[in-house]
Amino acid sequence: xAALPRMTREQLRTLLLTPSxxxxxxxxxxxxxxxxxxxxxxxxxxxxxxxxxxxGLVRELWDREVVVFHCALSQQRGxxxxxxxxxxxxxxxxxxxxxxxxxxxxxxxxxGGGGEGVEEVESExxxxxxxxxxxxxxxxxxxxxxxxxxxxxxxxxxxxxxMKWQEKYGRDKRLTESFAPDIWVNYY
Numbered sequence: 001x002a003a004l005p006r007m008t009r010e011q012l013r014t015l016l017l018t019p020s021x022x023x024x025x026x027x028x029x030x031x032x033x034x035x036x037x038x039x040x041x042x043x044x045x046x047x048x049x050x051x052x053x054x055x056g057l058v059r060e061l062w063d064r065e066v067v068v069f070h071c072a073l074s075q076q077r078g079x080x081x082x083x084x085x086x087x088x089x090x091x092x093x094x095x096x097x098x099x100x101x102x103x104x105x106x107x108x109x110x111x112g113g114g115g116e117g118v119e120e121v122e123s124e125x126x127x128x129x130x131x132x133x134x135x136x137x138x139x140x141x142x143x144x145x146x147x148x149x150x151x152x153x154x155x156x157x158x159x160x161x162x163m164k165w166q167e168k169y170g171r172d173k174r175l176t177e178s179f180a181p182d183i184w185v186n187y188y
Contacts, residue, residue, distance in 0.1 A: 004079050004082055004083065004155075004156075004157050005154075005155075005156050005157070006074075006156060006157055006158070006159040007068055007156035007157070007158055007159060008159050009158065009159065009160065009164055009165045009168055009169065012026070012039070012068060012158060012165070013169060013175060015066065016039075016040065016041070016174075016175055017174065017175075022065035022066055023063065023064045023065050023066070024064055024065060024066040024067070024068065025043060025060075025061045025064045025066070025067045025068070026039050026041060026042035026043065026067075026068045026070070026158075027042065027043050027045055027057070027061075027067065027068070027069045027070070027081065027085075028042045028043065028044045028045070028070060028071070028162070029045055029046065029047040029050065029069060029070070029071050029077045029078055029081045030044075030046070030047070030070075030071050030072055030077070030162065031046045031047055031048055031077075033071075033072050034046070035180070035183065036178075036179070036180040036183035036184060037162070037166060037170060037176050037177065037178050037179035037180060037183075037184075038162070038176070038177055038178060039070075039162070039165060039175065039176060039177075040174070040175055040176060040177050045057060045081075047071065047077040047080070047081060050081055050084060054084055054085065054088045055088060055092075057085065057088075058085065058088045058089050058092055059092075061085075061153075062089075062092075064153060065152060065153060065154065066153070066154050066155075066156070067082075067085065067153060067154070067155045067156070068155075068156045068157070068158055069081045069082040069085065069155070069156070069157050069158070070157065070158035070161045070162055070165070071161050071162070072161050072162055072163050073160065073161040073163050073164075074157050074158050074159060074160060074161035075161070078157045078158065078161060079157050082155050082156070082157050085155060086155055089153075163184070166179065166181075166184050167184075170184065
């Protein structure tokens with residue numbers, strides 16, 4: 001998966017602890033590996049259910065300013081979920097052009113199947129990227145642009161997934177719920 005903006009665990013921590021944060025959603029797409037803890041306020045949507053739940057998820061998160069997807073490592077399920085979400089959101093808005101994206105071939109972008117003829121998603125600059133209209137506190141630089149979802153929404157993938165998150169914030173009850181450290185000792 002290429003060109004999906006990543007949010008670091010430190011950036012997500014800042015977002016979660018900001019007194020008046022932008023409206024956000026954290027979507028945890030782990031399956032059976034969800035046991036042992038989760039990021040506070042995250043929504044669990046197992047990856048095996050995404051196909052049927054994606055239209056409802058798009059409706060539910062429509063007005064959120066920031067949406068962050070993750071799985072255990074954020075190498076496959078999290079990024080795939082983010083791409084599926086962007087595609088469904090674009091479909092709901094009436095096509096890629098309305099969210100500042102276009103269909104077609106070119107450099108960069110997100111390649112792969114499952115998208116009703118969409119072989120690659122790319123912005124005018126050649127990669128999935130946000131409109132740049134709004135910056136979120138704690139989300140800056142090359143990793144902070146956010147993929148455009150239209151309407152100013154930014155979509156990210158949590159860098160390193162829950163595995164990296166729990167290494168630093170697993171025991172912090174302000175940030176992590178139901179944490180069972182013994183599960184994570186030899187997880188990967």
